[in-house]
Amino acid sequence: MPISSKIKASLSRTSWIRKMFEEGGRLKQLYGAENVFDFSIGNPNLEPPETFHQTIKTLIENHRSGQHGYMPNTGYADVRQQIADHISKEQGVNLSADDLIMTCGAAGALNVIFKAILDPEDQVICPSPYFVEYGFYVDNHGGTLITVPSTPDFFLNMDAIEKAITPKTKAILINSPNNPTGQVYSKVHIEMLANILKQKGKINGKEIYLISDEPYRKIAYDNIEIPGILSCYENSIVCTSYSKDLSIPGERIGHLAVHPKAQDKSDLMQALAMANRILGFVNAPALMQRVVARLQGEQIDSDLYKHKRDLLCNGLKKAGYNFTLPKGAFYLFPKSPIPDDVAFVNELQKENILAVPGSGFGCPGHFRLSYCVSDDTIVRAMTGFEKTIKKFVKR
Amino acid sequence: MPISSKIKASLSRTSWIRKMFEEGGRLKQLYGAENVFDFSIGNPNLEPPETFHQTIKTLIENHRSGQHGYMPNTGYADVRQQIADHISKEQGVNLSADDLIMTCGAAGALNVIFKAILDPEDQVICPSPYFVEYGFYVDNHGGTLITVPSTPDFFLNMDAIEKAITPKTKAILINSPNNPTGQVYSKVHIEMLANILKQKGKINGKEIYLISDEPYRKIAYDNIEIPGILSCYENSIVCTSYSKDLSIPGERIGHLAVHPKAQDKSDLMQALAMANRILGFVNAPALMQRVVARLQGEQIDSDLYKHKRDLLCNGLKKAGYNFTLPKGAFYLFPKSPIPDDVAFVNELQKENILAVPGSGFGCPGHFRLSYCVSDDTIVRAMTGFEKTIKKFVKR
Numbered sequence: 001m002p003i004s005s006k007i008k009a010s011l012s013r014t015s016w017i018r019k020m021f022e023e024g025g026r027l028k029q030l031y032g033a034e035n036v037f038d039f040s041i042g043n044p045n046l047e048p049p050e051t052f053h054q055t056i057k058t059l060i061e062n063h064r065s066g067q068h069g070y071m072p073n074t075g076y077a078d079v080r081q082q083i084a085d086h087i088s089k090e091q092g093v094n095l096s097a098d099d100l101i102m103t104c105g106a107a108g109a110l111n112v113i114f115k116a117i118l119d120p121e122d123q124v125i126c127p128s129p130y131f132v133e134y135g136f137y138v139d140n141h142g143g144t145l146i147t148v149p150s151t152p153d154f155f156l157n158m159d160a161i162e163k164a165i166t167p168k169t170k171a172i173l174i175n176s177p178n179n180p181t182g183q184v185y186s187k188v189h190i191e192m193l194a195n196i197l198k199q200k201g202k203i204n205g206k207e208i209y210l211i212s213d214e215p216y217r218k219i220a221y222d223n224i225e226i227p228g229i230l231s232c233y234e235n236s237i238v239c240t241s242y243s244k245d246l247s248i249p250g251e252r253i254g255h256l257a258v259h260p261k262a263q264d265k266s267d268l269m270q271a272l273a274m275a276n277r278i279l280g281f282v283n284a285p286a287l288m289q290r291v292v293a294r295l296q297g298e299q300i301d302s303d304l305y306k307h308k309r310d311l312l313c314n315g316l317k318k319a320g321y322n323f324t325l326p327k328g329a330f331y332l333f334p335k336s337p338i339p340d341d342v343a344f345v346n347e348l349q350k351e352n353i354l355a356v357p358g359s360g361f362g363c364p365g366h367f368r369l370s371y372c373v374s375d376d377t378i379v380r381a382m383t384g385f386e387k388t389i390k391k392f393v394k395r
Numbered sequence: 396m397p398i399s400s401k402i403k404a405s406l407s408r409t410s411w412i413r414k415m416f417e418e419g420g421r422l423k424q425l426y427g428a429e430n431v432f433d434f435s436i437g438n439p440n441l442e443p444p445e446t447f448h449q450t451i452k453t454l455i456e457n458h459r460s461g462q463h464g465y466m467p468n469t470g471y472a473d474v475r476q477q478i479a480d481h482i483s484k485e486q487g488v489n490l491s492a493d494d495l496i497m498t499c500g501a502a503g504a505l506n507v508i509f510k511a512i513l514d515p516e517d518q519v520i521c522p523s524p525y526f527v528e529y530g531f532y533v534d535n536h537g538g539t540l541i542t543v544p545s546t547p548d549f550f551l552n553m554d555a556i557e558k559a560i561t562p563k564t565k566a567i568l569i570n571s572p573n574n575p576t577g578q579v580y581s582k583v584h585i586e587m588l589a590n591i592l593k594q595k596g597k598i599n600g601k602e603i604y605l606i607s608d609e610p611y612r613k614i615a616y617d618n619i620e621i622p623g624i625l626s627c628y629e630n631s632i633v634c635t636s637y638s639k640d641l642s643i644p645g646e647r648i649g650h651l652a653v654h655p656k657a658q659d660k661s662d663l664m665q666a667l668a669m670a671n672r673i674l675g676f677v678n679a680p681a682l683m684q685r686v687v688a689r690l691q692g693e694q695i696d697s698d699l700y701k702h703k704r705d706l707l708c709n710g711l712k713k714a715g716y717n718f719t720l721p722k723g724a725f726y727l728f729p730k731s732p733i734p735d736d737v738a739f740v741n742e743l744q745k746e747n748i749l750a751v752p753g754s755g756f757g758c759p760g761h762f763r764l765s766y767c768v769s770d771d772t773i774v775r776a777m778t779g780f781e782k783t784i785k786k787f788v789k790r
Contacts, residue, residue: 002512002601002602002604002630002657002658002659002662002663003511003512003659003662003663003666004510004511004512004513004514004536004666005514006514007510007511007666007669007670008662008666010669010673011662011665011666011669041465043461043464043465044464047460048463052463053455053458056451056455056682057452057455057456060448060451060452060455061452063448065442066438067645068443068447068642068643068644068645068646069438069439069642069643069644069645070436070438070644070645071645104499104647104675104676104677105675105677107675107676107677108675108676109675110675111674111675112675115399115402115535116398116399116402117397117398117399118399119399119400119401133672133673136673137673137675140510140673140674141399206397207397209397235397247463247464248463248464248681249463249464249465249677250462250463250464250465250466250678250680250681250682251463251680251681251682252499252676252677252678252679252680252681262397263397264397264398267397267398267403267406268397268398270406271398271399271402271403271406274402274405274406275402277528278405278528278531278532278535279506279535279674279675280499280500280502280503280504280505280506280507280532280674280676281499281502281503281647281675281676282499282500282502282503282644282647283645283647284647285645285646285647285680285683286643286645286646286647287451287645287646287682287683288680288682
């Protein structure tokens with residue numbers, strides 16, 4: 001067997017998800033794509049803002065010498081400065097170009113961070129439910145992901161987090177607005193978390209990093225405030241991508257920002273730049289760096305997602321489903337009407353509805369629906385959602 | 396100390412290279428960039444072909460729904476098919492879309508390959524001199540790079556390779572046209588190597604991968620033939636980028652191609668796709684995938700690099716330097732006139748000439764010059780090259 005044993009094991013572990021996606025493909029071929037209600041993936045259905053296309057056109061029509069060549073591994077200095085200016089307001093901390101590294105999306109940023117900070121057997125704490133890829137990102141660089149349950153309404157469980165911290169804890173990774181729950185942590189939550197990290201850091205004799213994965217920051221509803229992590233804790237790193245707010249997930253562009261007062265900051269920035277280089281990213285894609293720098297403050301219309309949320313939530317509530325109302329992102333994480341979430345997702349499939357079981361997010365008994373789909377898909381899927389719950393719940 | 400111990404050690408090991416680059420920056424500030432002759436980095440000075448800009452413009456002006464969204468982790472199927480059609484001729488083996496994965500450049504491809512195939516303590520053999528990043532790429536995924544010397548004129552040393560193969564050998568990594576030597580391996584060389592791998596594979600009871608890193612394939616001189624690796628050995632993987640032949644290294648676009656008859660091919664392709672996903676690349680940048688698919692067969696004019704090679708080689712020969720004439724790529728790897736290559740490179744620096752010591756490529760006693768610079772830089776640097784060698788060599 002010529003492939004890595006670890007990858008081989010991962011392939012067989014995840015194969016039931018693959019089977020589900022293959023089943024989706026089969027259903028689409030059988031019944032036509034328009035008759036399959038695919039809530040399984042977070043591929044935004046909105047188009048990028050027109051300024052995105054215009055900006056690329058302008059850059060290409062006025063192309064300069066070396067525009068697609070190498071630049072520092074951290075990205076163009078002017079791009080980083082423009083973004084630093086913008087996110088200083090957002091985060092409530094004054095950042096400079098040197099505090100930022102342009103990355104191949106948030107997934108690239110997280111791999112770079114873990115490569116830069118983890119020693120073998122270091123632990124990274126993550127509240128569950130959580131984006132399943134986090135486990136791979138930490139494991140890639142020799143660390144172990146330690147998951148701790150959230151509260152029933154998907155807020156941070158401070159007691160559980162405090163208990164999970166050991167001398168091996170290197171970082172805690174949070175994600176708000178959250179995938180898969182759509183929950184948003186308030187400033188009070190972040191400050192409570194920061195206090196725990198400060199106290200435990202003192203006891204451990206080493207700081208614990210707070211890593212905030214924020215690709216959904218700009219997709220939030222009902223005027224909810226998304227607090228700036230950097231303003232709450234010095235040893236923190238924020239990463240994000242432009243995948244969701246500009247609807248360009250295929251372009252792999254994002255950045256990470258380090259608190260200017262993080263411990264051993266200069267070492268950390270050098271380590272991050274080196275990790276970006278040697279992991280094979282080398283640098284974030286050149287053209288897209290210039291594009292996103294010029295589009296700071298631009299985003300798709302999140303009211304369109306809010307409309308989809310309301311369509312889906314109102315429909316499912318009427319049908320008898322239980323869930324916490326998402327305050328951001330474009331995911332809903334309802335309770336499965338039966339304990340076996342995989343079985344329930346299979347039942348939904350019989351109605352041509354594709355969802356992902358909560359087990360895939362470390363949280364069985366739930367399922368995830370990505371509502372970044374057409375309004376029509378939501379409306380037409382409702383009969384299937386109703387029919388399926390009626391099989392299990394007598395009202 | 397909050398960063399990884401391994402990265403910390405790497406940072407201090409490579410710091411003398413960093414110091415050299417910093418010295419370059421200092422010289423440019425002191426004397427003006429035009430008076431510093433920077434042969435240190437392989438950042439192509441030629442502009443991309445005009446069709447590159449035109450293709451982007453056309454794609455943007457006629458943009459389709461979802462054009463910048465997610466696609467399979469392996470890349471667009473139609474893009475892979477177009478490239479497969481093209482490289483089937485180049486490699487002499489019939490490839491389909493399913494044999495290819497689009498990657499974030501060749502650096503991304505190599506990391507994906509090593510993640511997919513390496514178990515802890517597996518060994519990867521590489522002829523030296525070699526591109527120093529290879530050591531990091533293998534180490535990132537738990538393997539060990541075993542270097543073996545090449546012949547004095549930088550061809551493969553078959554005896555040394557054969558002796559280096561152990562039961563832990565998982566792959567051999569070759570790079571032709573070579574960085575830093577410019578040497579090109581002939582079909583006979585590759586066939587000899589393939590025979591060794593076949594025999595040793597049988598003895599070890601497991602196949603040894605032949606990995607060919609080919610970013611300079613299209614920059615070759617004097618009508619030299621660059622053989623198709625896939626036509627010589629079934630258990631082989633070819634990777635490349637469009638960085639050098641289209642002069643777009645900042646865009647991070649490349650691909651890997653697996654021999655259709657590689658052992659356990661289906662497992663291998665799944666492992667590679669998963670590695671591309673979990674390492675945080677997710678997929679190669681979407682727009683650039685479509686661009687390079689439409690530019691198959693296009694490239695910068697390599698005669699311009701040939702002219703630079705001849706300018707540099709004729710000048711240095713006259714000055715008394717010894718070297719093997721490069722047959723491809725845009726690097727020259729002369730012997731250092733004194734055994735201490737770092738000291739000699741420091742002497743060149745006094746003439747405002749920036750080069751990289753051979754020690755940085757596992758081959759002391761040499762130095763590397765990247766001649767992807769303006770003709771003017773080469774011509775004006777010649778006085779400094781002459782002056783420096785005269786300090787050490789009496790003619």
